[in-house]
Amino acid sequence: MRIDSKNREIFDLIVPNHQLIEVLSSNFNWFSGVPDSMFTRIIPHLADYHFSPRENHAVAMAFGARIAGAKPCVLLQNSGLGLCLDALIGLQRLYQKGLVLLVTQRGELEWEEIQHQDWGKYTLPLLESINIQVFDYNQLGCDAIMKASDFAYTNEEICVVLLHRGNVDE
């Protein structure tokens, strides 16, 4: 853990942003999602990023892109999982198409705003309950992204790379 400029405890920075962007770009070739503040300095540098007004639409678009041969990655905050579930289960899971979700785990640190706290608590149990594999970026570093890409697109499965506050230079 480290201390940020506002004297708050946050997780360690894993790699500089340019390196994270490089790893994302070499493992995926199609991006969408709904911005989270942790992605502020990442999204503008992703080639082939597709706007979506909601997380569920991003998931559905990624399903279409996968059918056409892309390797998609959808970026979202953990709260967006609440909107995604039906699309994930009714599209990717039902038709056996892979997807990597890059999810920011908001609300797990004590100082984080109250609106994030429940999602911080329930994100992992939720993913476990619907049998979605998680690759933890804080533990595995960039390997989490490579392993997730390999898992999702070899097996045509949904999986999550979980990023923690501080893992990315905001």
Place this chain on the structure above:
Amino acid sequence: MNRIEAIRQIIDSHPDAAFVLSNGLTSREAGYLFGQNNHLYLLHGMGEALSVAIGLRSVLNNIDVVVVDGDGNALMGLSAWSMLPIQGIYYYVLVNGVYETTGAQPIPCLPDSVHVTKLYIDLGKQNTPNPSLPCETMKKFEAWLNSKMVVKDV
């Protein structure tokens, strides 16, 4: 005009396109009566037919993608309309003012958009089963896509 007549009219207007058909009666009736390889029949993912088509089209080079949605589905996916217009996407909504699959519960009117073609259809449904299993639908659809050689080098 009933649902099948409307869908037939759309199919005839886009002979070389890929189709995404929304879940419920749209996919059920089209799957049973047409069952074409260029059709992706959705069984679930309500409100997402347009988004699926947008994702498909974002990767495909030179093929039109046609969406056939019901008005209930379209209402659920209304925020996806913000992504229109997209070249090569043709979006049709069959409007009968109800959720007919679940027993004809009334629904509000869809807003108008120049990017959405509404076809008004009569109430009523055919006694049709669910479309084929998802893996069968996907296998046929992907084989059709491959035969068209339209996938971008991604």
